[in-house]
Amino acid sequence: MQKNQNLLSCQIIHRLRGRIRIKSKALKFISQSLKVEIEKQLLQVKYIKTAEITLITGTILIYFEDISLSDQNLISLLQNTLNAHIIEICSNEKKFSNSKYVIERKLQEESPREIIQKIVATGSLLAYNIFKSKNSIALTGLRKFFNYNTLSTIGLAMPVIKNGFMSLVKNKRPNADTLSSTAIISSILLGKEGTALTIMMLEEIAELLTVYTMKKTRGAIKDMLSVGENFVWKEISEDNVIRVPIEEIQKNDIIVVQTGEKISVDGKILKGEALIDQSSITGEYMPVKKAIGENVFAGTIIKNGNISILAEKVGDDRTVSRIIKLVEDANSNKADIQNYADTFSAQLIPLNFILAGIVYTATKNIPKAMSMLVIDYSCGIRLSTAVAFSAAINTAAKNGVLVKGSNFIEELAKAETVIFDKTGTITEGKPKVQSIEVFSDISENEMIALAAAAEEQSSHPLAIAIMNEIKDRGLEIPKHGKLKTIVSRGVETKVGKGKTASLIRVGSKKFMLENDINLNLSYDTERGVISRGEIGIYVSKDSELIGIIGVSDPPRENIKKAINRLRNHGVDDIVLLTGDLRQQAETIASRMSLDRYESELLPEDKAKNILKFQSTGSNVIMIGDGVNDAPALSYANVGVALGSTRTDIAMEAADITITQDDPLLVPGVIGLSKKTVKTIKENFAMVIGLNTFALVLGATGILPPIYASVLHNSTTIFVVGNSLKLLKYDLNSK
Incomplete structure (x- = not known):
């Protein structure tokens, strides 16, 4: 689903005592039935007297009784009501956006093999035409059109001709295929099948490169999203x-x-x-x-x-089919630059027909006018973005990064603020024993072995940390009696037999105090544990405190290096949002050199923080685990799930999923996004420059239609080739 913060933005048109008119983009994309439903919901609010939505202008007029209400109160009420229907509103907005673009053939529906077969057929027929032109007499009358050569040319061109015609019928506007089919039909009418076939073959070569990229992308995504056995x-x-x-x-x-x-x-x-x-x-x-x-x-x-x-x-x-379709659904998840390219190219198509008419009127020369139809900006500009984004998504997928749509690549390139969750994102999410302090005459190993006796059957993460430490040290756990768990406090058990048995307690400071354990010896150690951001686990034997075990969730490997690389990519605000205690958050933020942090947050609090950053104009990336941080991931400009999250839930929550536990892939994919946008701008310059040059030459008659086609389609091949360089991009580069 596209981000909804812009869709739900509101503007007050006018306000009087007890009356307000609010404009919202979302109100333009609601159906009549949804309009009635929203008005009905608003009328259930006790202080609202009437609410009337005007779909054409996207405004709502509200009469209310409580004159003490602020503008923000009323806007928040409207936004909350609209947010309950955001999926339907987004869907309607996508449908409207789709109608603005011309109908183009879906290249992903053709396989490279099918296009190669078309190239071979077109090339063979072109070779026949070249041979025939040297050894045959020109046909006249109906035989000029009803012969094997002409009918075969029309047959090969039929997909292009059909799509160009359907765009005129359904969209009421021409597309790239309309131009191509006009040039092809004009060439056939002039008896120049060779020109028509040259146009077709060059376009098919460009299509082959595009489809090859798309096919590689689908294959990489399928491999990455494999969720089970074969x-x-x-x-x-x-x-x-x-x-x-x-x-x-x-x-x-x-x-x-x-x-x-x-x-x-x-x-x-x-x-x-x-x-x-x-x-x-x-x-x-x-x-x-x-x-x-x-x-x-x-x-x-x-x-x-x-x-x-x-x-x-x-x-x-x-997961697989739904996500692949989502990645390929260009109209649902297009980047702004891709929408701009499509709109710009669609607006330029009629210009070719106008230029053709002007040139013919001025020169009465059909070949010169045809050159205006053969050379168009549309195909090159569209492929400038489509192939570049497809190649980038493919490269990301090969490295274990699933990008749901090209819009998220562009958003990454504009990143200014990166927000990290703590547990499982900056840290491993697996607590480990970091420090051990003994207050008795027993050894460190003996003390932790006694603690393990009490924690042996517990599934609590802190207990697991102690058990892992026992395994790492190769220690044997003493025989013990039944375990007794005191919820939110700790556990206790007896070690030994008979009168010599000792009562071992393991748990919090409060657990010790409740059992009259003297903690005087532990104050300095406690301060040290807290200053390091560790959780202190107290261990007592009978009525004596015998030790404190400091446990913390260590940072992921390479996380500091990843944060440094983010700064190298221009990210100047890196923030930590966590539900952990302030001391733990402060320790991690300090160790990672983060700009600021917020602690003890609920999931909805994280989402509110993101909206606050966005309200200042920041482009926000949220990096979390893809499940627990779902609200924050949804509200961010780009939500990134870091770790082995390959399930439906994680895919729904995040816009980008990194399936490997490697934080260096975060700056890696941001670097890829910046390289992609740079490549697209290079493509734009190439397409506009070379095609403008070709149009001038074609209008003056210096460039015949067949060479104009060669130059135009060569430009298209150049931009596709330039975009394919992204397939070799190294995500591990600095």
Whole structure:
């Protein structure tokens, strides 16, 4: 969905006591039924007397009783009401935007093989024409048109002719194919099939390069979005399981998944139970136990166990097809520069016909007039953007970065403010033991082993950090009794037997104080733990404090280097927004040299902060985990999900998904976006310069139509070739 902050922006037209008229772009894109619904919702507000929307002007007139209401109160009320229908409003706006552009053939519907076949057929017929022109007598009358050569030329040109005609009928305006088909038909009428075939073949070569780029992009995205195994075990009966390709699995089939395998469907567990790594959905690195009746998702991995799953979503209902279509949907996700190119090129097409008419009127020379039709800006300008963005999306996909549309590439290039979430984005999201302080006469290893005895059966991330430390040190956990968990405080257990057994408590400072544990020895250590942004885990033995374990979530590898590279790309405001405590946020912000931070935020608070930045004119990029930060990702100009988030939920939340745990890809894709915009500007200059030169030569008669076509189509090939350089762009370059 396109960003809605501009769509929902409001302007007060006039205001009197108890009356206000507000203008909003969104009001122009609501249906009659939605108009009635919105008016009805507003009338339910106790202080509103009447509300009347005018669709043509995109305004609403509101009469209200409470004269103490501020303008912002009324605007916020309207925006909140419209926001509830934003999907329908955005959809209507897209339909309107689509109607402004000419109908062009969808090149992605043709394969490179089909276009190569057309080039071979056109080239063969062109070679025949060259040979025939030297060894034949000119045909006259109807035989001039009804012969194998002419009919074959018309047959090969039919897709172009048909699309050019349909644009005139449906859109009431010409497109690039209208110009080409006019030049082709004119050449045929003049008996110059060779000229027509030359025009066609050069255009087909340009199309081949474009389609090749699009095909590579689709392939790269498919490879990246693979969310399961190529083959799965399908249950035929209680005692019969067969291995089949994933494509053959239908809804309501039963598949069997075992330890170490990736789940390939969304569904419900019918039999068994398993420990499943769902980090691709929830961002939690700890595996979750799933049993009969619970839902599982494609892309998650079974760490331990065997289950039978009733398939509920398979094939195209999952991620791949929907996302590929979204990437290719040029009208839904076009960049501003691409919309400008399409609009500009569409406006220039009638100019060619006008120039052709002027040249013919002045010279009465049909070949000179035809040169005006053969040379057009439209094709080159359109491909200047389309191929460049397609190549950029392809390069990103090959590096594990999914970009949903070309508009987000342009937005990245304009980035001024980058906002990071903390947990799982700047940090790994996996707490680790960073410091250990012992207050007794036991060793460090003995103290942490006693702590592990109490935490052994806990699934809390801090407990996992202690258990991982035990594994890293190769220590043995002492035998212990049953564990007792005190919610939001800690855990306790007895270590040893009989009268020599000791009561071990592990938990928060409050847990210790509630059990009368003396903390006098820990004050200096506590201050050190806090200053480092660590979480202090207190460990006691009977009534004595024996140690403090400092645990923190360490920064991702290369995150500092990534932030430095962002600054090199012109990002001058890097902000941390997190739900963590102030001290932890301050520590990370200081270590990463961030410009500022906000802590202890709820998801909606992050979204409000982003709107605040945007209100000052900043172009905001939000980098989060793609799920927990969904509101913030949605409100940002570009939402980037960093990490292994390959599921439907993450794809919906973010505009760009980086499937690798490599923060250097963030500045990498921003660098790619800047290179893409620079390439497009180079293409514009090339197309306008060379085609203007060709038009002048064609109008003066210096350049015959066939050479005008060669020059024009060579320009198109040049810009496509220039755009294809983006396929070689290195995202790891500084």
